[in-house]
Amino acid sequence: MDNIEVFDSPGKGRGLRATKELLSGDVLFSEPPFAAVVFDSLADKICHSCFRRQDKLQRCGQCKFAQYCDKTCQSAGWKEHKLECGAIKAFGAIGDNFGKAPNENIRLAARIMWRLDKEGGVMSDMQMTSLDDLENHISDMPEDDLKELKVDIHNFLDYWPRNSKQHRVDDISHIFGVINCNGFTVSDQRGLNAVGVGLFPNLCLVNHDCWPNCTVILNHGKIELRALGKIEPGEEVTVSYVDFLNVTEDRQRQLKMHYFFDCTCEHCKGHIKDDLKMGGKVVDGVKVGACECEIHPCIVKQIKIYFIFEILESSHPLP
Ligand SMILES: [Zn+2]
Ligand SMILES: [Zn+2]
Ligand SMILES: [Zn+2]
Ligand SMILES: [Zn+2]
Structure with missing residues (x-):
């Protein structure tokens, strides 16, 4: 910089x-994203690794949710998908959520959390701020937003594996707040269509x-x-x-x-x-x-x- x-x-x-x-x-x-996910509405139309739109995608055999152009994209995305894969499978087996994957905010929050647990809040000297220092504006949120936040946190806790590191609800809220005011739309390869959301510190x-x-x-x-x-x-x-x-x-x-x-x-x-x-x-x-x-x-x-x-x-x- x-x-x-x-x-x-x-x-x-x-x-x-x-x-x-x-x-x-x-x-x-x-800057590459700290973490990014494909929108819920495009989950079966966009490659979950390279974010390109493809007519034919191959489904992850485990969670049957993530989709990829080919084996190359699947292996390239495995580092980010590995923990998520098991969690999506388990989430979809819970009664209320049967067959469903968690929404894009929850999937993004979890990807961020896993990365934080593994690498800490700053991943390179190119990153000028840690995620802890970003604003979450939760205290400014109106009632309706707070209700949604509560539902997301509830679902996040259903989704987050027991054998991953456990976090305080305050820390989870912080990540959701940061996503809410800083989440940036990711576009497809031509930069014209919004296909997902990511966090760029x-x-x-x-x-x-x-x-x-x-x-x-x-x-x-x-x-x-x-x-x-x-x-x-x-x-x-x-x-x-x-x-x-x-x-x-x-x-x-x-x-x-x-x-x-x-x-x-x-x-x-x-x-x-x-x-x-x-x-x-x-x-x-x-x-x-x-x-x-x-x-x-x-x-x-x-x-x-x-x-x-x-x-x-x-x-x-x-x-
Ligand atoms: Zn791809
Ligand atoms: Zn999978
Ligand atoms: Zn102005
Ligand atoms: Zn004008």
């Missing part, structure tokens, strides 16, 4: 900032801005944080947790509901992008609307994101 560092972002807690100048398209970091440190200077893309199973424009040394790096094409009121509601904070970014304070007429203004060094056809700055940013996808597609031809 030679181009970013952790710092105390005023009013936001920990954040990441650039330590040198970065240009549009630059990769700030790339470094990404958890990147704060939100409604006018972000970075975007996250998925490249061969790893996420990459890429600059959307020039970033100065010392500048905080941000992504948008919600669709920045939404108007201020909608963004603020979503941020409050899912991430439990009131956004005070420049765009929210000034309701900046709500006004579709910004002709002549300079945003991110781009003069917007200087010609006859006014291009809204949001569209410019969106185009930049697609442009980065294009660069990727051409530099790494996908199968």
